[in-house]
Amino acid sequence: MTETTTNATLFEQLGGEAAVDAAVDIFYRKVLADYRINRFFNGVDMDTQAAKQKAFLTMAFGGPANYSGKDMRDAHARFVKMGLDDSHFDAVMENLVATLAELNVPQNLIDQVDAIAQTTRADVLGK
């Protein structure tokens, strides 16, 4: 083991609530500006959507999750009908990783966030 072990949770290491707020602003802007996926966000209320993005990022950051896999599945069902597939999920993940890199998050923490977010793939895509 070369890595020092620490008792701080991933959420704490990332900077907690304040870090989520900083990330949401950048992440959601990237998503809305991404031509590959932004059609899924047409006509949605931005504040509501930003709150959802915040809940998602909080979960991916290892913080408290306030929704279940079933919630995730139900919420995305209509997008699956519109053609939501792995390529779109990958695009979102790309934006998430780019956001963290922009915030100078160390690569080992980015990898952990990535791994947690990936666990939602099956539910999001209704598989």
Place this chain on the structure above:
Amino acid sequence: MTRIKFGEHTFETEDNETVLKTLLRNNMQAPYGCKAGVCQCCLMRSLDNAPPEKSQVGLKDTQQKQNYFLACLCQPENDMTVALPNTKSAWLEAEVIEKTDLSTNIIFLKLKSKEPLAFFAGQFVNLRRDDGVIRSYSIANSHNAEHALEFHIRILPNGQFSRWVADELTIGRTLSLSHAQGDCHYVEGKTEQSLLLIGTGTGLAPLYGIIRDALSTHNHQGEIHLFHGSHDVTGLYLEEKLTVLTQKYPNFHYTPCLSGKVNDEKYTQGRANDIALQKFPKLNGWRVYLCGQPEMVNNAKKMAYLQGASLSSIYADAFIY
């Protein structure tokens, strides 16, 4: 131990207990979701003492100023009287003290509340006439000692309330007034920040209030850019006053925009939101206020965000006629 007053009830908190926990333990109906300060479902407001700062994390600064807090994070340090955000409170009585025409179809109405009333320019109140018809109007002036509120009321051809204001409401008459609501208002601090304000029609009313609040009450130093849009010149109903304001304050800039025909070079042709957002493609660090037609407000909100304004710095008020 502190006391929490909620409606008719008063509860004592136990050690380190949150307001949410106190309410739930006493079988009160209080909404909540994550219990972790994330979802904001348990948003409440203190009507007296300021809540601990920790319980206001993630709220807009306008909400913080109005003592909103998240019940799940709030371990009260002082006694508090708390309420749910949309609890309808008592109506106040107000008297009409001034009524004049701002243009052919916009009326300036000034009311004086008979009781002290806390508000910020740009917030809105509900006005209710005796038969119960209620309409919301934005406040166009800053808080003042005489508790007077100014409104710009657009007369709609079949407007039940606005036609009554135009035809029947006279000076000296009274009507009912709600407490001020909404978070579209100026916030103290950051006086160097650039402000972008875009309004269509009487969406100018709250913006005019915010601008005067910023300039004369708070001595705002940053640049303030107002874009007011109308179809034709009759809708640019504060042109004169705003032009005078630009002469008095060099950091205030006013761009009147006409979406219809333009016969005078002092007006810019096009939609106010398009013109403003083209002129300022980078809005990082700006504060943005958007008031008027819902379509304009929603589009401009998205564009301002994509151009760099953070979501918590965009204040929007969509007018539904």
